[in-house]
Amino acid sequence: MSYYPHLNDIYITERLKQRLTVIGSASITTVIAPMGFGKTTAITWWMKQQTKYHPDWIILRQMIDTPSATDFWTGLCRALRGYPTLAEQLAALGFPGDIQAMSIMAELIEDALPETDRRIYYVLDDLHIFTDKQLASLLLYLSRRLENRIQFLLLSRSQIFGEEERMRMGASLGEITADDLRLHGNEVAQYAKRCGLTAEERDIAALAAASEGWISMVYLNFKAYAQTGAWISGSADIFNLIDQILLSPLPERQQEFLILIGITDGFTAVEAAWLWQQSDTEELLESLSQSNAFITRNENGVYRYHHMLRQCVRQKFSQLPADRQSAAYARLGDWHMNRQEYVAAELSYHRAGAWGKLLDALSTDCGKSLGSEYGETLYQWSVECPVSLLMGHPDAVLVLMHKLFAFQHVPEMLRLKEILLKSLETNTSLTEQERQDYLGEYELVIGFLQYNDISAMSAHQRNACTMMSRFSRCIDPDSAWTFGAPSVLMMYHRAVGELDHETAKMREFIPYYYQVVDGHGNGAEHVMQGETDFMRNRLTDAQISYHLAVGAATRRRQHSIGVTAEFLGMRMALLEGDAEKLRTIMTGLRDSLRENKQYILLNTLDMCQTWIYSLLGRTEEVPAWIASGAPSSMVMYPAAPMLEAIYIQYLLAQGRYTEVVAKKGEAAALYERVHSLQCSIHLHIQLAAALDQLGRRGQAIEELKTALELALPDGSVMPFAENCDYIITQLQELQKRDIYPDQIEKILTLAAEYRKSKQRILRALWGEDEDYGLSGRELEIAKLAAQRLTNREIADRLHLAQGTIKNQLSRIFEKLEISPDSKNKRLELEKRFRTEK
Known part of the structure; x- marks a missing residue:
């Protein structure tokens, strides 16, 4: 090899150099070509040129190694480590699955990267590995929104955007293809000359024809010629060629090193030393990277194998004895575990069959790192894990049970329940208090199966409180107690005439819950009482509870409770006609949620504001994700009924009455399934309004009568007042029939004041004139x-x-x-x- 010192030099043709200039003029540049065409090599060369001639330019680079959205997002935050505040904010935001979250992401980037003459490039390599089309949508959105701040450079084996998208992008899209990357016959000859190879012209021409300009095949042939003086067959399997040319000629120790370290997607010298456990790691890396163009080291000290080399060594790794494979993956898991990279650790432990370590990792992380994309993975772990090991890891079993409930794998959760109880019964190493602590945790988790039945949940939580001497390890006190729902009352009011009993039960049981979950949900009982008083038009009492709730939520940083309290505050401000208070709550709450990185609750705030805007008739202010259909996938399951009720209110305000009526069956089934009485009351009112507008007065009267029958036993009048512009004539007709005459009179009186208050707000915030009681x-x-x-x-x-x-x-x-x-x-x-x- 000493005779060919330039064999591993990067070779970029003059034609390709000219083509790479498109990068500077396009918002997005794609580099699309099959494996081995030198995409990464070409862009690495381009990056070095920009750094050399434009040292003030910023180039952020990220490699995609897995199809996981969580892994992609972690990689993005790592690429932004030069902007620690932005990286932290994006980590809290998580992968944006909707336009609202995309907008937040863009705003965060705009704040962190102001417009300047200095160029910023974001290079994303191996995009084909990420199969979810959401990433392409995100990149398109960001390219349009941030076109004056960031230019995107995307590398993939397959097309990233559809034909229609590419046409719409026009000149803002630059495309570098396999034809730009492949070597022509004269370029193969120039490459050989640069490497110092003195081959015959006919051999070079034959190689160019056989390889069809595939630079990896050309390089492997050059490597073989340098080693043996002979060319290899162009028709041979590429992985066999890599083995023949790159691996087999190496000393056995170097081969073993490459095969072992190849289980990682990218590694530093420190990580390689951890896995290799020998003193010669740096020497091996230095030698291999200098003599092999298929191993590169970036500016951050991270080594990567070319895909073809990595696939080749992983095939070799799979042929090792099972115990050696397990030991290597277990050690890789330890590496990630030591760095609190819990998902990566758990995945490595799973490959190793190291179930004990996997369960320990689940316990340590409390399952917090496992998002919904890992729902099926977690289920498979639970099913595959030997029962004997589950028996010895009660903390992990409790975490699994909690997560399986969230992922709707209830039968598996119940199977684990039996394993847990048996293990606690037979485990002689536990003290009596430790056993009681675990049984208390069990009571907390199993209580979720009784969701929104306050009495049933209360029994479990009271039991937990009497048993436990410590806080729960499987419930995160920083998580959203409301599951992202905007109203505690809508979550927990389930039976006609039982509202006072339900609020009393909430006040009674919630302190027990607080004691074992470190204040999780603090203030919920005040929100529910405040909402109850508001529904009954007892504003002074509602205001007191509102302030109690805000104070409790603020002290314990319970942001989800804070949002429900402020939703009550918005509705009271609307009733009072206090435009400034309404505006202050809305803007202040959004700023607070962003400042505290509570991005998941911004969707909850959107739901709250949609309700207010719909009541005001200002549907143009409604966030796009709700206006476009309010998909239930945007919220956690317990919040779905409220999202449905809010969306139907929006449809009503839009005058889309037939759509409101068409929603009846679906919405009614959902509300019945989760026992959401408050949502059912709203549905009957909404249907009454829509049917009346469609000329079906008889049906409308029956729907309104049903709503009154459900609401009035609990003294709830506010939902009718809020919708009085739609149902006033129906209410008057029912009153004439002597159906709830006194209560309807109160509703009509309240509605008259409500209408005036709405008009004051419309004038103050939007300059609107009198609406005369019209929707x-x-x-x-x-x-x-x-x-x-x-x-x-x-x-x-x-x-x-x-x-x-x-x-x-x-x-x-x-x-x-x-x-x-x-x-x-x-x-x-x-x-x-x-x-x-």
Whole structure:
């Protein structure tokens, strides 16, 4: 090899150098080519050139090693270590699975990387490994949003964007293809000359033809020629060639080293030494990387194998004795465990079959690092793990049970329950108090199966409190007690006439829960009491509970409780017509959640604000992810009923009445399944409103009557007042029939004040004039009719049916007390709204 000192030099053709200039002019540049075409080599050369001539430019680089979103996100945060605050914020945000989270991510980047003349590049290699299309969507979004801050350089074996996306991107997309990377015949000859090879022209020409410009094949042939003076067959299997040319000629010790270290995706010299456990690690790395272009070391000291070499050595590793493979993976798991990289440690321990260490890792991390993407993986671990080992790891079993409940694997959770109880019964090494502590943890976890039955949950939690001498190890006190739901009352009110009993039970049981979970959910009982008083229009009592809840949540940093308390605060501000208070709560809460990196609760805040905006008729303010359909995948399961109720309220405010009615079966089944009485009450009111607008007064009356029957035994009047613009005539008709006359009178009185308060807020925040008690859609139609537009013209403009417009106008004239016999009804509207034509 000493005769060919330039054999491992990077070779970039002049044609490719020219093609690489596209990177500077495109928002996104893709480098797409099959394995072995030199994508990474070319971009590494380009990066070195930019660093040499533009030392102030920033180039961030990330390699994708697994299809895991968690691993990708960890890698991104690692790539941003030069911006520690941004890296910490993104770590808290997590992989953005929706447009709201993408927007937050972009805002965080904008704050951390202000616009300057200094260029910033983000290089993402091996993108084909990440098969989830969400990443491509994220990159497209960021490229548009951050086009003046960051340019993206993406390397992949397969196309990243679809044809339509590429066409839309136009000149903002730069594309480097396999044809740009492959070597032409004259370029193969130039490459050989640069390496110092004195081969015959016909041999070089034959190699160029046989390899079809595949640079890896050309390099392997050059390597073989340097070693043996002969060319290798271009038709041979590439992995056999790598073995023949790169591995077999090496001393046995170097081969063993390469095969062992190849189980990692990338490694430092320190990690290699940990795995190799010999003193010559640095010498081996130095020798191998200098004599082998398939091993590279980046500017951060991380070594990586080329994919083909890594696949080759992993095939060799799989042929080692099983005990050697297990020992290597177990040691790799120890490496990750020592660095608190729990998921990587657990995956390595699983490969090693080191179940005891895997269970220890689960216990130490409390399962916090395992997101929903690992739901099936966790289930498989639970099923595969020997029962004898589970018996000896009660902490891990409790963590598994808790996580399996969250991932909806209840049968497996119950199987583990039996294992846990048996282990506690037979384990003679435990003291009596330790056994009681574990039984208390069991009571906490098993209590989740009784979710939203306060009495049933309370019994388990009271038992836990009497048993335990320490805090729970399987429930994270920093997690969202509400599961991201915006209302405690909506979560836990489940039976007609039982609201006082439910709030009393909440006050009674929650202190026991606090004692064993280090204050998790502190303030929940005050929120539920405040919401109860608000529903009954007892504002002074509601305000007291509101302040108690905010104080308790703030002291114990219970952000999810803080959001539910502030949702109550928003609704009270709306009732009071206090625009400044409403604005202050909304903006202050969003700033606080971001400052405290509570990004998951920003979706909860969006739900709260959507409710307020819908009641105000300001549906254009509703966040896009809710307006576009409010997918339940955006929230945890206990929050799904509330998201559904809020979305239907939005549809109602939009005037999409047929969609509201179509939601009845699906929503009713969901609310019944989770025993959400409050959501059911809202649904009947929403259906009454929509059916009335569609001209089905009889059905509307029945829905409203059902809502009253469900709500009034608990004194709940506020839901009717909040929707009174839609149901006022129905309420008056029921009152005339002597159905709940006194309660309806209270609702009508409250509704009149509520309407005035809403108008004050609309004037203060958006400068809107009097709405005359019309809903947002009705007001829109009335103003168009006041401009003397025909029903057809209004229908075309609003994309509604003419029949809907006719029915709406009838309701409008009725609410405005314009006689149906009047021949100048539209003139009356024009006078009322004084709208210019």
